[in-house]
Amino acid sequence: xxxxxxxxxxxxxxxxxxxxxxxxxxxxxLYFYWYRQIxxxxxxFLVSFYNNEISEKSEIFDDQFSVERPxxxxxxxxxxxxxxEDSAMYFCASRADxxxxxxxxxxxVL
Amino acid sequence: AQSVSQHNHHVILSxxxxxxxxxxxxxxxTVNLFxxxxxxxxxxxxxxxxxxxxxxxxxIKGFEAEFIKSKFSFNLRKPSVQWSDTAEYFxxxxxxxxxxxxxxxxxxxxxxx
Numbered sequence: 001x002x003x004x005x006x007x008x009x010x011x012x013x014x015x016x017x018x019x020x021x022x023x024x025x026x027x028x029x030l031y032f033y034w035y036r037q038i039x040x041x042x043x044x045f046l047v048s049f050y051n052n053e054i055s056e057k058s059e060i061f062d063d064q065f066s067v068e069r070p071x072x073x074x075x076x077x078x079x080x081x082x083x084x085e086d087s088a089m090y091f092c093a094s095r096a097d098x099x100x101x102x103x104x105x106x107x108x109v110l
Numbered sequence: 111a112q113s114v115s116q117h118n119h120h121v122i123l124s125x126x127x128x129x130x131x132x133x134x135x136x137x138x139x140t141v142n143l144f145x146x147x148x149x150x151x152x153x154x155x156x157x158x159x160x161x162x163x164x165x166x167x168x169x170i171k172g173f174e175a176e177f178i179k180s181k182f183s184f185n186l187r188k189p190s191v192q193w194s195d196t197a198e199y200f201x202x203x204x205x206x207x208x209x210x211x212x213x214x215x216x217x218x219x220x221x222x223x
Contacts, residue, residue, distance in 0.1 A: 004153075031208040043154075043200065045210035056210060091154065098144065099211060101154035 002026045004102035006092050012108045016081050021105045023075045023092030031095040032075045034067065036060070036088040037104075043091065049075065082109045112137045114201050116214035123191050123221050131186040131217050133201035143184040144202040144211065145175055154200065160184065161206070171195070196221045 005024045013019050025032050034046040047057040049067055066078045075094075079086055087109045093099040117132040135141065145157040158169025165177040175186045184201060198218050202211040 033210060035211075035213075042215050043202075043211075043213040045212070048208060048210055050208060055208060058210075095208060098156055098159055100156070101146070103153040 004092055004094055004100050006090075006102040006105050008105060009103065010106045010108070012110065013082055015084055015109055019079050019082055019107060021077045021079075021090050021092075021107070023077070023102055024073050025075055025092065025094030026096070026100060027073070029094035029096050029100075031055075031099075032069070033093040033095070033099060034077045035091045035093065035101075037091065038085075038088040046077070046090075079107075082107075084109050112203070112212045114203055114212055114214035116199075116201055116217050118217045119215070120218045120220070123219070125193055125221055125223055126190050127221075129186070129188040129191045129195070129219070131199055131201075131219070133184045133186065133214060134182050135184065135201075135203045135212075136182065137203050137205065137212070140206050142204050142206050143175070143177060144204075145169065145173070145184075145186050146200045146202060146213075147197045148200065148216075149197045157186070157199070191219070191221050193221045193223060195219060 007022045032049045037043045045058050047061045048055045064080045068076050089104040091104045092102040113136045115134045143160040146154045147157045148154050158167050160167045160177045168174045173188050198216045200216045201214040204211050
């Protein structure tokens with residue numbers, strides 16, 4: 001069964017550094033999403049992406065964040081200058097009729 | 111504002127006990143409803159979904175959920191839980207199409223022998 005994959009599984013970075021989280025959506029899906037879950041809190045929507053552009057974004061998705069589909073398979077989330085409060089699990093999802101989630105990347109900002 | 115409430119933070123059951131996890135939502139307009147499960151160390155997996163039609167939906171692994179529109183609820187049930195059902199369960203809602211999911215805080219289920 002096809003799955004959404006994410007790399008790395010765990011990323012540790014220093015505050016102020018840039019990080020890129022990578023996702024490979026399921027191949028025939030057209031809609032892509034990023035969510036995050038801060039420890040002990042809800043899974044929160046960040047951004048959705050369709051047809052090579054952002055279709056919707058939340059208040060969390062400020063100028064520090066960007067998304068890109070650099071080739072036909074990858075879907076990336078970039079955080080330009082990480083803050084301590086960016087520490088969370090970041091989930092990628094892709095959608096046919098429903099959203100299928102990847103295993104997540106645990107981002108730790110020190 | 112759109113929101114999902116899951117009333118139980120942590121539920122502990124013995125094997126073979128019946129399960130009901132509560133979920134209430136606040137969402138204007140058309141709703142699609144979902145239950146996702148996250149087993150320890152694994153990713154979110156879809157258990158079941160409701161788009162329209164029969165309000166009683168059956169999912170994988172013997173789970174079912176009932177949409178009660180008048181109560182804005184979508185409770186998850188299973189008649190007899192197993193140790194392997196130990197996981198975190200998330201209720202979610204969206205407005206259909208490619209609209210983002212709004213999640214509840216999750217309910218941790220621990221099944222003991």
